[in-house]
Amino acid sequence: MIRLVLAAMLLSLVGTGYVYADTKDVYTIRNISVDESAGSVIEAREKAMGAARLAAARQLINKITLASDRAAAGGIPIDGALAARFTAAVDVEEETAGAGRYRGKLAVVLNPQTVRAHLDSLKVPYLDAQAPLALIVPVASAGLQPAWTTAFGERNRGALVPTVTATYGSYTAFSTWSDISPEATPQNARRGILAELQGRDGAWRVVVSTVTPSGTESVGATPPATTLEAAADAVATLMDESWKQASIVRDGSRTDVSATVLFTSLVEWNTLRGALARSPLVSDFRTRAVAREGAVVTFSYAGDEKRLRNDLVQRGVTLAREQDELTLRSAVSTSVLQ
Numbered sequence: 001m002i003r004l005v006l007a008a009m010l011l012s013l014v015g016t017g018y019v020y021a022d023t024k025d026v027y028t029i030r031n032i033s034v035d036e037s038a039g040s041v042i043e044a045r046e047k048a049m050g051a052a053r054l055a056a057a058r059q060l061i062n063k064i065t066l067a068s069d070r071a072a073a074g075g076i077p078i079d080g081a082l083a084a085r086f087t088a089a090v091d092v093e094e095e096t097a098g099a100g101r102y103r104g105k106l107a108v109v110l111n112p113q114t115v116r117a118h119l120d121s122l123k124v125p126y127l128d129a130q131a132p133l134a135l136i137v138p139v140a141s142a143g144l145q146p147a148w149t150t151a152f153g154e155r156n157r158g159a160l161v162p163t164v165t166a167t168y169g170s171y172t173a174f175s176t177w178s179d180i181s182p183e184a185t186p187q188n189a190r191r192g193i194l195a196e197l198q199g200r201d202g203a204w205r206v207v208v209s210t211v212t213p214s215g216t217e218s219v220g221a222t223p224p225a226t227t228l229e230a231a232a233d234a235v236a237t238l239m240d241e242s243w244k245q246a247s248i249v250r251d252g253s254r255t256d257v258s259a260t261v262l263f264t265s266l267v268e269w270n271t272l273r274g275a276l277a278r279s280p281l282v283s284d285f286r287t288r289a290v291a292r293e294g295a296v297v298t299f300s301y302a303g304d305e306k307r308l309r310n311d312l313v314q315r316g317v318t319l320a321r322e323q324d325e326l327t328l329r330s331a332v333s334t335s336v337l338q
Contacts, residue, residue: 022130023112025158026064029056030107031093037101044102049090050080056108057083060115063160064126066244073124082118086110125248127160129280132191132315134210135184136163136235137171140197144228148197151228152235161239164189177213181332190316195235199224204231208238213331214313247280247311254283254300259326261295268330269295275315276328281308 032055034048057078061070070076078086088111095104112128119126136156140148152165164187171179173196180192192211199205204227208219219242222234261276263269269290276299277285285299301308309319316331 023128024109025162026128026130026160027060027088027110027112027115028107028158029059029110030105030158032056032106032108033104034106035101035103040100041097041102044100045097048102048104048106050084052090052106052108053083053087054078054080056110057086060086060110061119063240064115064128064244065119065124066241066248069124069126069248073122076119076122076124086114086118125250127244127248127280129247129278130159131161131239131243131247132275132278133187133189134161134163134239135166135180135187135189135192137166137175137180137192137194137211138197138232139171139173139175139194144197147228148195148232151232152195153232156236159236159240161193161236161243163193163236163239166192173207173209175211176216177211180211181213191314193219193235193239195232197228197231202226204228206231206235206238208235210314212313213316214318246307249280249302251302254302255305256284256298256300257326258288258296258298259328261297261328262293263295263330264293272317272328272330273297275312275317279308279311279315281311 032052034051036044036047036051038044038047061076061078065076087108089109091107091109093105093107095102097103116126116128136152138145138148138152149165149167152163155164156162166180166183169179169183171194173194175192175194177192184190184192190212194209194211194216196207196209197204198207204225206222206225208221210217210219220238222231222238225231225234261269261272263272273287273295276282276297279301281302283300283302286297288296288298305319312319312328313331318329318331320327320329
């Protein structure tokens with residue numbers, strides 16, 4: 001028992017680094033194109049840096065808030081001074097300079113504490129916690145499949161819903177978790193996102209569904225897009241907006257609960273513990289007791305039990321009431337048992 005508890009504690013310490021990594025990815029805006037001219041290269045470069053800071057601040061605010069909430073607050077104006085206050089660093093990805101002109105691509109890292117404080121002062125709800133990594137599964141007719149897969153790129157790590165793109169397997173719009181998991185699991189992806197391409201050149205539309213060990217759930221369809229790249233971007237936007245709608249906490253009310261977590265190995269326990277600790281709906285997570293096949297935990301959650309269940313299933317965890325007590329298991333283990 002003591003050995004198990006100590007091992008769980010060590011694994012929890014190892015996992016803390018991922019929280020920072022997620023936050024940094026969300027608050028880093030990459031590939032900002034700049035092209036500025038001035039009396040000197042130095043002045044042009046400063047103008048470009050300022051333009052990048054402003055663009056990054058506006059993109060970040062749009063990323064972590066909902067349009068309806070921004071509108072309800074009367075908008076969130078951002079000028080150069082506020083963007084400079086938000087910015088922690090500016091990194092150069094590409095640059096060309098000369099004759100009073102500066103062109104390039106920049107990445108801007110913004111300060112989470114400063115941005116959060118500003119949104120809190122405006123009473124604008126936000127979500128800057130990433131969803132679990134998902135395997136994006138592009139589905140198209142045979143002739144379009146390679147181009148459709150390429151449109152997504154290798155991964156989308158800075159999004160609220162980070163993804164890695166499937167590169168093998170004959171997937172269809174009806175693929176299940178058993179079809180997807182051989183590629184998803186080695187990538188540490190907890191779910192799949194089916195992106196079925198429909199329409200024609202100049203008017204592409206994508207039907208999107210999520211696939212977990214618990215089944216397939218429709219997310220919706222994207223608006224028409226003129227290119228495959230724009231259609232892939234629309235899928236990312238749809239997933240991010242859906243994640244914000246499901247996870248933004250709008251009030252301070254919480255439900256305090258005690259639950260039993262059942263697992264078959266220490267690795268599975270750490271995965272289950274991590275899923276709870278990383279959910280944006282969960283706070284004050286505590287482990288009260290750990291044994292060989294189960295643990296007792298306490299935590300508080302926002303919203304209702306159905307909302308919590310839907311969040312956890314995206315993380316590979318099932319939540320059920322057994323004899324009027326909350327019980328959590330790995331969704332993978334549960335699907336195998338079924």
